Amino acid sequence: MNLEWSQEEKAFAEEIRAVLEQELTDDIREADRYATSVYPDHKASMAWQERLHRNGLAAPHWPIEHGGKDWTAAQHYIFACERARARAPSLSPMGIHMVAHVIAAFGTAEQQDFFLPRILSGDVFFCQGYSEPNAGSDLAALQMSAVPNGEDFLLSGSKIWTTHAQEANWIFCLVRTKNTGRRQEGITFILVPMDQDGVTVHPITMLSGETVQNQIFFADVRVSRNNVIGEVDAGWRVAKYLLEFERGGSAYSAGLKIRVSDIEEQASTIAKGEGKLIDDPIFAHKLARARIRVDILEVMELRLLSSAGKGESVGAMSSLMKIMGTELAQHLTELALEAAGPSGTVFQPHPTRPGAAIPDYTAPEDEYVSGATWQAVAPLQYLNERAGSIYAGSNEIQRNILAKHVLGL
Numbered sequence: 244m245n246l247e248w249s250q251e252e253k254a255f256a257e258e259i260r261a262v263l264e265q266e267l268t269d270d271i272r273e274a275d276r277y278a279t280s281v282y283p284d285h286k287a288s289m290a291w292q293e294r295l296h297r298n299g300l301a302a303p304h305w306p307i308e309h310g311g312k313d314w315t316a317a318q319h320y321i322f323a324c325e326r327a328r329a330r331a332p333s334l335s336p337m338g339i340h341m342v343a344h345v346i347a348a349f350g351t352a353e354q355q356d357f358f359l360p361r362i363l364s365g366d367v368f369f370c371q372g373y374s375e376p377n378a379g380s381d382l383a384a385l386q387m388s389a390v391p392n393g394e395d396f397l398l399s400g401s402k403i404w405t406t407h408a409q410e411a412n413w414i415f416c417l418v419r420t421k422n423t424g425r426r427q428e429g430i431t432f433i434l435v436p437m438d439q440d441g442v443t444v445h446p447i448t449m450l451s452g453e454t455v456q457n458q459i460f461f462a463d464v465r466v467s468r469n470n471v472i473g474e475v476d477a478g479w480r481v482a483k484y485l486l487e488f489e490r491g492g493s494a495y496s497a498g499l500k501i502r503v504s505d506i507e508e509q510a511s512t513i514a515k516g517e518g519k520l521i522d523d524p525i526f527a528h529k530l531a532r533a534r535i536r537v538d539i540l541e542v543m544e545l546r547l548l549s550s551a552g553k554g555e556s557v558g559a560m561s562s563l564m565k566i567m568g569t570e571l572a573q574h575l576t577e578l579a580l581e582a583a584g585p586s587g588t589v590f591q592p593h594p595t596r597p598g599a600a601i602p603d604y605t606a607p608e609d610e611y612v613s614g615a616t617w618q619a620v621a622p623l624q625y626l627n628e629r630a631g632s633i634y635a636g637s638n639e640i641q642r643n644i645l646a647k648h649v650l651g652l
């Protein structure tokens with residue numbers, strides 16, 4: 244196994260670094276640095292998508308005929324690492340990283356021609372309608388119905404935990420079109436315009452006070468059959484194909500390294516006894532252990548990359564990476580909170596760049612109630628990061644996958 248980058252790969256990294264350096268404004272970098280959850284505020288994220296799109300880099304993982312790049316797995320990994328190092332924000336994934344792949348693989352030519360360019364330009368912004376109040380880990384239990392009505396379907400029911408539904412103008416939904424046979428056999432994948440009569444979005448206030456997730460109610464919402472992706476009743480296959488992209492992240496370590504460095508820098512500014520927090524042996528020990536865990540994760544990512552480069556299947560190992568990546572991310576927010584000290588206990592959402600709206604809260608004009616920006620943001624990041632082990636397939640479910648496919652239990 245060779246973990247060194249080749250000369251060509253190093254040159255490729257330089258190229259990407261130059262583009263990022265040129266396109267990333269201070270404003271966009273700051274939005275990423277102080278983002279309270281995985282995604283920064285919507286405007287900054289869309290501004291960044293537009294800049295990437297201008298350089299043909301908004302969706303390098305798409306099929307080439309739809310605007311993707313003919314890159315190796317290593318080049319994709321390098322791109323992800325350079326983005327993290329440059330503090331480029333992540334893009335909202337539901338369109339570009341999820342449903343676009345499904346449309347490219349299962350959609351008709353008309354569906355591809357309409358949606359793919361608009362997803363790239365940001366004119367079409369999707370949210371994901373999979374989970375329901377009684378269907379999460381057990382997704383096949385979903386009940387939202389789609390009843391045929393002439394050339395259309397009438398949709399009724401509810402979706403929950405829908406991220407970015409406030410901003411979205413389209414939602415992709417799994418709906419039940421048949422109630423007989425195996426549960427998986429009566430599910431259809433359909434695209435729904437959010438401005439259709441009968442769609443109501445209710446924000447859910449998260450632990451951090453922000454409203455990024457929502458519950459959506461559908462009351463006899465009329466949707467054309469032309470919006471079905473794949474065949475009616477055969478949406479389960481489409482849904483599972485999409486999950487490969489939702490759960491397929493394998494470049495956690497680059498972003499986590501940045502977080503470790505940030506905490507080190509921050510702890511160097513906080514007084515502790517005669518010196519600074521970073522000199523405290525207990526804190527320094529915790530930080531060193533976290534750094535080692537990130538280094539281990541990086542080596543594992545490179546090993547997987549090396550296997551993928553040889554055409555070997557990554558298989559259930561992506562579950563291991565999801566568990567390690569999200570648990571480490573949670574641990575780092577705990578360390579950041581510890582470093583923030585008393586200022587980290589004050590509820591003070593970001594006055595200029597909230598991750599999302601805070602109901603009934605008026606932010607101070609231009610400064611925090613207490614401490615520096617990172618101290619104000621640390622508790623919100625800590626609270627929001629709890630969700631990392633729940634979404635995209637909970638970590639318990641990932642452990643089940645490992646138990647079955649790796650340990651043979």
Ligand SMILES: Cc1cc2nc3c(=O)[nH]c(=O)nc-3n(C[C@H](O)[C@H](O)[C@H](O)COP(=O)(O)OP(=O)(O)OC[C@H]3O[C@@H](n4cnc5c(N)ncnc54)[C@H](O)[C@@H]3O)c2cc1C
Nearest residue numbers: 371372373374378379380404405406630633634635637639
């Ligand atoms: C921040 C956030 C954003 C989200 N965004 C979206 C979105 O945009 N669109 C969308 O459709 N969904 C979204 N979700 C929903 C997410 O996919 C579900 O929360 C997740 O699938 C878990 O389902 P659940 O919440 O119903 O919990 P449940 O499935 O009820 O699970 C409850 C607990 O039981 C455990 N458990 C369940 N089954 C098993 C089992 N077989 N073995 C062991 N343990 C088990 C789970 O791990 C969990 O700890 C989001 C969730 C969060 C927290």
